Amino acid sequence: xxxxxxxxxxxxxxxxxxxxxxxxxxxxxxxxxxxxxxxxxxxxxxxxxxxxxxxxxxxxxxxxxxxxxxxxxxxxxxxxxxxxxxxxxxxxxxxxxxxxxxxxxxxxxxxxxxxxxxxxxxxxxxxxxxxxxxxxxxxxxxxxxxxxxxxxxxxxxxxxxxxxxxxxxxxxxxxxxxxxxxxxxxxxxxxxxxxxxxxxxxxxxxxxxxxxxxxxxxxxxxxxxxxxxxxxxxxxxxxxxxxxxxxxxxxxxxxxxxxxxxxxxxxxxxxxxxxxxxxxxxxxxxxxxxxxxxxxxxxxxxxxxxxxxxxxxxxxxxxxxxxxxxxxxx
Numbered sequence: 193x194x195x196x197x198x199x200x201x202x203x204x205x206x207x208x209x210x211x212x213x214x215x216x217x218x219x220x221x222x223x224x225x226x227x228x229x230x231x232x233x234x235x236x237x238x239x240x241x242x243x244x245x246x247x248x249x250x251x252x253x254x255x256x257x258x259x260x261x262x263x264x265x266x267x268x269x270x271x272x273x274x275x276x277x278x279x280x281x282x283x284x285x286x287x288x289x290x291x292x293x294x295x296x297x298x299x300x301x302x303x304x305x306x307x308x309x310x311x312x313x314x315x316x317x318x319x320x321x322x323x324x325x326x327x328x329x330x331x332x333x334x335x336x337x338x339x340x341x342x343x344x345x346x347x348x349x350x351x352x353x354x355x356x357x358x359x360x361x362x363x364x365x366x367x368x369x370x371x372x373x374x375x376x377x378x379x380x381x382x383x384x385x386x387x388x389x390x391x392x393x394x395x396x397x398x399x400x401x402x403x404x405x406x407x408x409x410x411x412x413x414x415x416x417x418x419x420x421x422x423x424x425x426x427x428x429x430x431x432x433x434x435x436x437x438x439x440x441x442x443x444x445x446x447x448x449x450x451x452x453x454x455x456x457x458x459x460x461x462x463x464x465x466x467x468x469x470x471x472x473x474x475x476x477x478x479x480x481x482x483x484x485x486x487x488x489x490x491x492x493x494x495x496x497x498x499x500x501x502x503x504x505x506x507x508x509x510x511x512x513x514x515x516x517x518x519x520x521x522x
Contacts, residue, residue: 194223196227198271199283203234207284208229233261254500254501261493264372265494266494267350268493278353281354281372283350283351296309304382306355308383309349311390333346362375414483
């Protein structure tokens, strides 16, 4: 059994060597393994370190993307290059503990195609996220599970194991905005989860800013449901009914009574409310139109500038988004 570990890195030079040592120690108990780092546009010299590591250790390789294509596309590139019977995805900052990998593999050997890691941040030995991070995370999962047709386990991260079958299905999907946390449960393959304690980042700071988290949330919601569009239609219908009722009331007051209706406050509130809902509806519609526009372009998901892969005779330069699995090519 060949085990592949794919690790996207963005300016994680100080963590790469230590993480490689830890992974090698843990994976050495298995028959064969490979570790593939995906340099997603680092500017701190990570690529130079990866070059030297790939020369020193035959089980370590790397892909260097031409620029920053985003975490999900970097994972896609790593999964494409991986040759293993199962592929483990993890981050390169030690917050995904390598010690949990044997638990993933045990579940895979039990017959599960997808084994997802779920953060157990209530543990006293776990690095507890900041208050704002906890609130935004809970809000994210609550919103996406209420609007999406696929349920995502709260606390799920991109720390998981997928089988070769799951890899083949995943790589057959050509959509531009690939939301792995949602697309894998959507497949319906046998899946389970394990709880892990979030490790402490050894060096550097997180690269996942609030804006990136927001973009990920929007991709997740709009990729799996049209409920936001239906919600805006519902709001439009409700506002129209209320407006019609108020119009009838105002007309009756004008025709059958001598009372005048004070209009400034009600008019201002009505205009602001209707205007806000219109802008919100246009924005939601624009998200779907924009995603459709990006899909029609058919651009590659990533471009590989340089590569050196373990355990196979790969060409030094690869085409954009090229599959390296020879069986898939045939």
